[in-house]
Amino acid sequence: MLTLSNLMAILPLIIVASTAILVMLGIAWRRHHGGTAVLSAAGLVLALATAPLASTALSSPPLMTLDGLAQMGTVLVLLCALVTVALSHHYLTGYPGAKEEFYLLLLCAVTGALGLVASSHLATLFISLELLSMPLYGMLAYSVRSERALESGIKYLVLSAAATAFLLFGMALLYARTGQLDFAALATGVAASLDAWVLAGAVLIVVGLGFKLSVVPFHMWTPDVYQGGPAPAITLLATVSKLAVFVLLVRLTITAPGFSSDWLASLFTLLALITMLGGNLLALFQSDVKRLLGYSSIAHFGYLFVAIVVGGPLAVETAGVYLITYLLATLAAFGVVTELSSPFGSEDAAGLHHYRGLFWRRPWLAAVMTVSFLSLAGIPLTTGFIGKFYVLALGVWGSQWWLVGGVIAGSAIGLFYYLRVMVTLYLPEPGMRRVDAPGDWSNRIGRLTLMVVAVLVLVLGVYPTPMVHWVAGLSTPGF
Amino acid sequence: MILVWLILIPFLGGLLCWQADRWSEQAPRWIALGTMVFVLVISVVLWLGVDFSVPRVGGSQWMLEWRAPWIPRFGIEIHLALDGLSLILVALTGFLGALAVLCSWHEIAERIGFFHLNLLFILGGVVGVFLALDLFLFFLFWEMMLVPMYFLIALWGHSGSPGQTRIRAATRFFIYTQASGLLMLVAIIALVFVHYSNTGELSFSYGVLLQADVPEPLAFWLMLGFFIAFAVKLPVVPLHGWLPDAHAQAPTAGSVDLAGILLKTAAYGILRFALPLFPEQSQAFAPVAMTLGLVGIIYGAVLACGQQDIKRLIAYTSISHMGFVLIALYSGSELAIQGAIVLMVAHAFSSAGLFILSGQLYERIHTRDMRVMGGLWGRIPVLPGFTLCFVAASLGMPATANFVGEFMVLFGTFPSAPVTVVIASTGLVLAAIYSLQLMQRVHYGPEHRTGALAGPDAREYAMMLALLVLTLTVGLYPQPLLDTTAAVAGPVAELFSNSADLIARAGEVN
Numbered sequence: 007m008l009t010l011s012n013l014m015a016i017l018p019l020i021i022v023a024s025t026a027i028l029v030m031l032g033i034a035w036r037r038h039h040g041g042t043a044v045l046s047a048a049g050l051v052l053a054l055a056t057a058p059l060a061s062t063a064l065s066s067p068p069l070m071t072l073d074g075l076a077q078m079g080t081v082l083v084l085l086c087a088l089v090t091v092a093l094s095h096h097y098l099t100g101y102p103g104a105k106e107e108f109y110l111l112l113l114c115a116v117t118g119a120l121g122l123v124a125s126s127h128l129a130t131l132f133i134s135l136e137l138l139s140m141p142l143y144g145m146l147a148y149s150v151r152s153e154r155a156l157e158s159g160i161k162y163l164v165l166s167a168a169a170t171a172f173l174l175f176g177m178a179l180l181y182a183r184t185g186q187l188d189f190a191a192l193a194t195g196v197a198a199s200l201d202a203w204v205l206a207g208a209v210l211i212v213v214g215l216g217f218k219l220s221v222v223p224f225h226m227w228t229p230d231v232y233q234g235g236p237a238p239a240i241t242l243l244a245t246v247s248k249l250a251v252f253v254l255l256v257r258l259t260i261t262a263p264g265f266s267s268d269w270l271a272s273l274f275t276l277l278a279l280i281t282m283l284g285g286n287l288l289a290l291f292q293s294d295v296k297r298l299l300g301y302s303s304i305a306h307f308g309y310l311f312v313a314i315v316v317g318g319p320l321a322v323e324t325a326g327v328y329l330i331t332y333l334l335a336t337l338a339a340f341g342v343v344t345e346l347s348s349p350f351g352s353e354d355a356a357g358l359h360h361y362r363g364l365f366w367r368r369p370w371l372a373a374v375m376t377v378s379f380l381s382l383a384g385i386p387l388t389t390g391f392i393g394k395f396y397v398l399a400l401g402v403w404g405s406q407w408w409l410v411g412g413v414i415a416g417s418a419i420g421l422f423y424y425l426r427v428m429v430t431l432y433l434p435e436p437g438m439r440r441v442d443a444p445g446d447w448s449n450r451i452g453r454l455t456l457m458v459v460a461v462l463v464l465v466l467g468v469y470p471t472p473m474v475h476w477v478a479g480l481s482t483p484g485f
Numbered sequence: 486m487i488l489v490w491l492i493l494i495p496f497l498g499g500l501l502c503w504q505a506d507r508w509s510e511q512a513p514r515w516i517a518l519g520t521m522v523f524v525l526v527i528s529v530v531l532w533l534g535v536d537f538s539v540p541r542v543g544g545s546q547w548m549l550e551w552r553a554p555w556i557p558r559f560g561i562e563i564h565l566a567l568d569g570l571s572l573i574l575v576a577l578t579g580f581l582g583a584l585a586v587l588c589s590w591h592e593i594a595e596r597i598g599f600f601h602l603n604l605l606f607i608l609g610g611v612v613g614v615f616l617a618l619d620l621f622l623f624f625l626f627w628e629m630m631l632v633p634m635y636f637l638i639a640l641w642g643h644s645g646s647p648g649q650t651r652i653r654a655a656t657r658f659f660i661y662t663q664a665s666g667l668l669m670l671v672a673i674i675a676l677v678f679v680h681y682s683n684t685g686e687l688s689f690s691y692g693v694l695l696q697a698d699v700p701e702p703l704a705f706w707l708m709l710g711f712f713i714a715f716a717v718k719l720p721v722v723p724l725h726g727w728l729p730d731a732h733a734q735a736p737t738a739g740s741v742d743l744a745g746i747l748l749k750t751a752a753y754g755i756l757r758f759a760l761p762l763f764p765e766q767s768q769a770f771a772p773v774a775m776t777l778g779l780v781g782i783i784y785g786a787v788l789a790c791g792q793q794d795i796k797r798l799i800a801y802t803s804i805s806h807m808g809f810v811l812i813a814l815y816s817g818s819e820l821a822i823q824g825a826i827v828l829m830v831a832h833a834f835s836s837a838g839l840f841i842l843s844g845q846l847y848e849r850i851h852t853r854d855m856r857v858m859g860g861l862w863g864r865i866p867v868l869p870g871f872t873l874c875f876v877a878a879s880l881g882m883p884a885t886a887n888f889v890g891e892f893m894v895l896f897g898t899f900p901s902a903p904v905t906v907v908i909a910s911t912g913l914v915l916a917a918i919y920s921l922q923l924m925q926r927v928h929y930g931p932e933h934r935t936g937a938l939a940g941p942d943a944r945e946y947a948m949m950l951a952l953l954v955l956t957l958t959v960g961l962y963p964q965p966l967l968d969t970t971a972a973v974a975g976p977v978a979e980l981f982s983n984s985a986d987l988i989a990r991a992g993e994v995n
Contacts (some may be wrong), residue, residue, distance in 0.1 A: 049756070122595060314819070380632065385628065385629070385631075385632055386624070386625040386626075386628045386629045387625070387629055391628075393624075395621075395670070395674075398667070398670060398671055398674055399559075399674045399678075401671075401673045402671060402675045402678055403678055410671055413667075414664060414667040414671070415664075415666065417664070417667060418660050418663060418664035418667070421656075421659060421660050421663055421664075422656060422660060425635065425639075425655075425656050425659060426652075426656070429635075429636070429639045429640070429652055429655075432599075432636070432638075432639075432640055434596075469555070470556055471555070471556055471557065471558070472560045475558070477560060
C-alpha cells in the first residue's frame with residue numbers, strides 16, 4: 007500500500023507529472039508560449055526543490071527503490087530538463103506551428119526518466135522507459151515540415167519499437183524461468199537457475215537497453231536521429247534519456263550480481279571496447295556537428311561501460327562522476343548548437359562551416375563550445391578530465407587492462423575530431439566582423455544558462471571536491 | 486605562497502592580455518613581457534637569497550614548500566616545492582618566456598591578445614610542471630600546457646611544405662603527447678593503488694610514493710609508462726615524429742618555447758620522477774635508454790645535415806642534443822647528471838638563439854628555405870655574426886655553455902659506459918658538420934639576390950646579446966649553476982649506484 011511517506015519519496019515525480027497536466031490544461035485554455043515555458047520551468051524547479059525533502063522519506067513505494075543512485079539520477083534529470091527548457095524557448099520562437107506542446111512532451115519524458123532512475127521492478131522499468139521514449143518520438147519529429155526531422159522521428163520510433171520488443175522478450179524469458187519481476191528477487195532466482203534461457207533473457211534485456219544507450223552494434227540510429235531532430239529535442243535525448251537508462255543499467259548490475267556472471271562480464275567488456283573505439287573512429291571525419299556529437303556520445307558510453315564491467319561501490323561513484331561530466335559537456339555543446347540555430351529556421355546550424363571563425367563573431371558562444379569540447383576530450387582543468395581520471399582509476403583498480411588500453415586509444419583518436427572542431431572556431435573568415443548577435447530577453451536566458459554550465463565545467467574541473475563528495479555520499483560508502 | 490604566485494602570475498597575466506586586446510595593440514605585449522620579467526625577477530631573487538653549497542637543515546631537500554588539500558577523496562593535494570633544479574628551470578622559463586614575447590613583437594600581427602593568452606598559459610603550465618610534487622598535479626600541468634601550444638601552432642603557425650599544414654602538425658603534436666601522457670596517468674594510478682593495497686594509505690604525494698614497494702614485473706611496466714611519456718616529449722627517436730613538423734610550422738615564439746622549455750620538462754620528469762620512483766628498474770633499463778640516446782644523437786645529426794628548411798634543421802639538432810641528455814640521465818654518475826642539467830640550460834639558450842635568428846631572417850627575406858639563401862653575410866649587418874656565435878655554441882665550442890655540458894656528460898658517463906661515450910663522441914663531429922653547413926649555406930656562398938637588408942633594431946640586439954652573454958657566462962664560469970643543482974643530482978646518482986649494488990648482490994646470492 008502507498009503511504010504518505012511513500013508519496014513524499016516520489017514527490018519530484020508527482021510534481022513533474024502534475025506540471026505536465028497543468029501545461030496541457032493551460033494550452034487548452036489559452037496558448038501562450040512564454041507562459042508555458044515559465045510554467046514548465048517552475049514545475050521543474052519546484053520538483054528540484056523537493057528532491058532533498060524526498061530523500062528524507064524513510065521508505066520507498068512498491069516497485070521502486072529510492073536510494074542514493076535514484077536521488078542522484080533525479081537531480082541530474084531535473085537539471086538537464088531545466089537547461090533544455092531554458093534553451094528551447096528562444097529556439098521555438100521562430101517555429102511557425104504550435105510551440106507549446108513541445109513543453110508538454112518534454113515534461114512527460116522527464117516524468118518517465120524520473121520513474122526509470124528509481125525503478126526496481128521490470129514493470130516500472132517498462133512503463134517508465136516507454137513514457138520516456140514515446141514523447142521523444144514526437145519531439146524529434148516536432149518540426150513536421152522538415153524532411154530530416156520526420157526521418158529522425160520515424161527512425162527512432164521504428165528502431166526503438168524493435169528494441170522494446172527485444173526488451174519485452176527478455177523480460178518474458180526471465181519471468182518464465184524465475185517467476186519474478188522484482189530486481190532483487192529476480193537476482194536470487196537467476197542465481198539459482200543460471201541456464202541458457204536466463205542468459206538469453208539477460209542478453210536480450212541488454213540489447214534493449216543498449217539500443218537506448220546506442221552501444222555499438224545497436225548504434226545505427228544515432229547519427230541520423232541526432233542530425234535530423236531539432237536541437238533541443240536532441241539535447242534531451244542525449245542527456246536525460248541516456249542518463250536515465252544508464253542509471254537503470256547500473257542498478258540492474260548492482261542489485262543483480264548474477265547479472266555480472268563471467269560470461270556476461272566478458273560480453274560487457276567486448277561491448278565497451280567496440281563502443282569506445284567504434285564511436286571515436288566513426289566520428290573522425292564527420293562534418294556535421296550534431297552527427298559528430300552523436301558519435302562522440304557513443305564513445306562516452308563506451309567509457310562508462312567500464313563501470314558496469316568492474317562493478318562495486320567505486321564503480322557506482324565513477325558512473326556518477328562520469329555522468330555529471332558528460333552531461334555538463336553535452337549540455338554546453340548542444341546548447342551552443344541550439345543557440346546558433348535559434349530562432350528556428352528551416353534547418354539547424356549544424357554543418358561545420360557554420361562554426362568557422364565563430365570566435366570572431368560570437369566570442370562567448372565559441373568559448374563555451376571550446377570548454378565543452380575540451381571537457382569531452384578529457385583535457386585537464388575541465389570536468390571531463392576528472393571523469394576520465396575516474397574511469398582510468400576504476401579500470402586500473404579492477405585490473406581491466408584491455409579496457410584501460412581502449413580508453414587511452416579512444417581518447418587519442420577522439421582528440422583528432424575534437425581538435426578539428428575547436429580549431430575551426432578560431433580560424434579567421436574573410437571579411438569577418440567582430441559582432442555579437444543582439445539579444446532579447448529569452449535569448450539572454452538561454453545564453454546565461456550556457457555560461458553557467460560552462461563555468462561549472464571549469465570550476466568542477468579545477469575543484470572537483472564538492473562533486474566527488476556529493477556522488478561519493480550517494481553511492482554506498484566503501485573502497 | 487610565493488610558489489603559488491609563480492604559477493598564478495602567468496595565468497592571470499594571460500587573462501589580462503586577452504582583455505587588453507581591446508585597449509590597444511601594444512598593451513597585451515607589454516603586459517605579457519612584464520609578466521614574464523616578473524616571474525624571472527622572483528626566481529632570481531629566490532636564487533640570490535639562498536646558499537646552495539651547504540646542506541639544508543632538517544633533511545628536507547626543498548627550499549620552499551606549499552601544500553593544501555585538493556581532492557581528499559583520493560589523497561590528492563596541491564603540493565608545490567622548489568629546489569635548485571626547479572629554481573633554475575623556472576628562471577629559465579621566465580627568461581625564455583620574455584624572449585618569446587619579444588621575438589613575436591612584429592611577427593604576430595593579428596589576434597594579439599589571444600596569442601599572448603596562449604603563450605602565457607603554456608609558460609604557466611610549464612612553471613607548474615617544475616614545481617608540482619603531487620603526481621596528479623604534475624600530470625595536470627603536464628597535459629594542460631598542450632592545449633595552448635596546440636592553438637599557438639595551429640592558429641599562428643606557418644604552413645610549411647605542401648601537404649603539411651600547420652593544423653596537421655599541431656594535431657600530431659597533441660595526439661602524440663596526450664596519448665603518451667595518458668599512459669603515464671595509468672602508471673601513476675597503478676602506482677598509487679599498489680601503495681594503497683600495501684599500506685592502506687591513498688596518496689598521490691611524491692614523498693609518499695617514493696616509499697612505495699611495487700612488485701617486480703609491474704614496476705617495470707610502470708617505469709615504462711613514465712618513460713614513454715617523457716620520451717615522447719624529449720624526444721627519443723622512435724617517438725619523435727611530431728617534433729620536426731611542430732617546430733617547422735610553429736611561430737618563432739612557439740619554437741623557442743618548444744625547444745627551450747617544453748623539451749626540458751621531459752628531462753626534468755625523468756630526473757625527478759622516473760629515476761627516483763623506479764631506481765632498480767631504471768638501472769636495468771639504462772642500457773636500452775642509452776642506446777636510444779645514441780640512436781637519437783646520430784639520427785638527429787644525420788637528418789639535420791640533409792634539411793632544406795632552416796627551422797627543421799634546428800629541430801633535428803635538438804633531437805641530437807637531447808640524446809646526450811638522455812645518456813647522461815641514465816648513466817648514474819653525478820657528474821654526468823650535472824652535465825645534463827648544464828646541457829639543458831645551454832641548449833635552451835643556443836636553440837632559442839638560433840630559432841629567434843631564423844625568425845628574424847624570415848621577417849627579412851620571407852623564406853626559411855636554405856636553397857634560396859646564401860651570401861647573407863654581406864647583406865645584413867650584425868645578425869650573421871650572432872648566428873656564427875650560436876652555431877659555435879651549438880657545435881659545442883669551448884667557452885660556450887654547451888661545451889661544458891657535453892664535456893661533463895661524456896666525462897661522467899665514461900667510467901660506466903665507455904663504448905657508448907665513444908660512439909656518442911662522433912655526434913660532436915656531426916654537430917660540427919651540420920652547424921657549419923648551416924652557416925655556410927645561409928650566410929656565405931654566392932648571393933641569391935642583392936640589396937642590403939635592415940640590421941637588427943634595439944629589441945633584436947638586446948635579445949641576442951642577452952642570450953650570448955648567458956651562454957658565455959655559463960660556459961666560462963658554470964660553478965654557480967653546478968652548486969645550485971648539486972643537491973639534486975647527488976641523491977639520484979646515489980639511488981642509482983645503490984640499486985646497482987643491490988642488483989650485483991642479488992646476482993652473487995644466486
